[in-house]
Amino acid sequence: MGFSNEGQVWTVSEFEAYVKTVTKPAWVDSICLHHTGVPSLAQRPSGLTAQHIKNIRYYYETTKKWSSAPHLFIDDDQIFGMCPLTEKGVHAKSFNSRAIGIEVLGNYNEEAPNNGRGLACWTTAFGAVKALVSWAGLKPDATNILFHRDDPKTNKTCPGSKVEKSWVLENLQTSYLDSTNWHGPNGGGPGRFANYA
Template sequence: MDLLRSWLRGQAHDEKAHAHAYDGGGGVIKEAPMVIDGRCLTIDEFVDHVDALTFPLGLPNRIFLHHTWRPTRETWNGLSTILGMKAYYERQRWVDEQGRWHEGWTAGPHVFVADDGIWLFSDLNYDGVGVAGHNRDSLHIEMVGNFDAALPDGPMWTNTVAVLGALHERIGLPPEKLNFHRDFSTKTCPGLQVQKAWVIPQVQQWVAEFRARRHTSVAGLRRKLRELAGEALLPATRGTALADAARERGLLGPLMKEVPIEVDGQAYVVQFFAEALLVPVNQWEQVLSLAEFEQQPRHDEVSLAASDDSNMPIYDVTTAPGDVISTDRLH
């Protein structure tokens, strides 16, 4: 099943990517210009961006960490470098399964993490390019710099830990499942000095702190909603059957005082209460009441059928550019 899902995901992405390719002469198929995002985000902006991802072809099940080697942190020049790499990728040639030559990759790494921010490159919703033979259902994160001789540090490393933490949390993948490029290559990427025993605990700590912050924000949601409702809500009361039942059901608050009524000769007391419904943006089928939202587990790890290496596809159905290597290919 995982192999079929991977194949379908790859086919859909390849059809989208090659829709505007044309014969560039000499039998070489010239791919359309690569579409990139190009924005530079802060950590908070990146977390919001990741929360809004929809993954229309299915959740990725692996995250790879890379280093660029070149450009270095010293030669990095923000958007100018991003556009330069885009132009470089668009000149690369590769051969498909039918032996046809193509010019231009259709995707690259998903994120370049630098001292000046988190740069979005290929769309995180779809497969990118990072490790030969291992690009299906995978996300590729590039640290800007050469870390064979020195550990990453400073704002770039702070940003990297946040990127890895946010993505692992979003797709429900434990940080200890993090992959390095060199796990599937003879390369040193993401740098000889970068070891999982050093990286993973930092990502785990970021995730734990992120969950704690999010849990606190959820706890304050009811207060914020009451503030939004303003004078429409009456002060909450205690000790009456209706007030206690409303509290147990997680209703937001009373809209009116208790009123006696009679139905078929039976005396009742009625009171209107406000209910709040929430739905994630772009996930319109997942409507929850405020009480349901508050009761959602916030610390459970999502179990993915394809999370374990033993369940991963043993090969990629299509070849390059899904199976060409990334910016560190010369290292």
């Protein structure tokens, strides 16, 4: 049920193909972005692993007594499944009934989202969100790209005080280059955004 996608791992291009095989449920009208906070980028220097995701699931089920979880966890170059996209997740009280929940690795109250590993994680997140908004038939804007901190029932800064909605929306409206053709300074990674025809 609420954790049955745990163990699924995709690149952005694999996730784009995967969502095309999933029937969008009527309740999905938005995407809600989070940061993991703990673990931070510094605490996961090699990104997430399947064991990390199992540990997170155990924490949600056993310690928090949640029946479900956020839908996706994202690191530098991978998208990890948790809650199926067809089921309502647990991630933000006011948005659980309408939004796909995405956790981006890092503590963006302290770590930078727009360079280094932070940018790599957010580049992957933008690819996942673009696939999801296409799947859900949404045009990304402030009404359907939500932050956890937008929830009136929380005092959290999530997805981090250094993450600005205008930056996220701008990057969602820029053409995405996936992991097979990323550009960076001198042609290297991490991923960058570019317009292309």
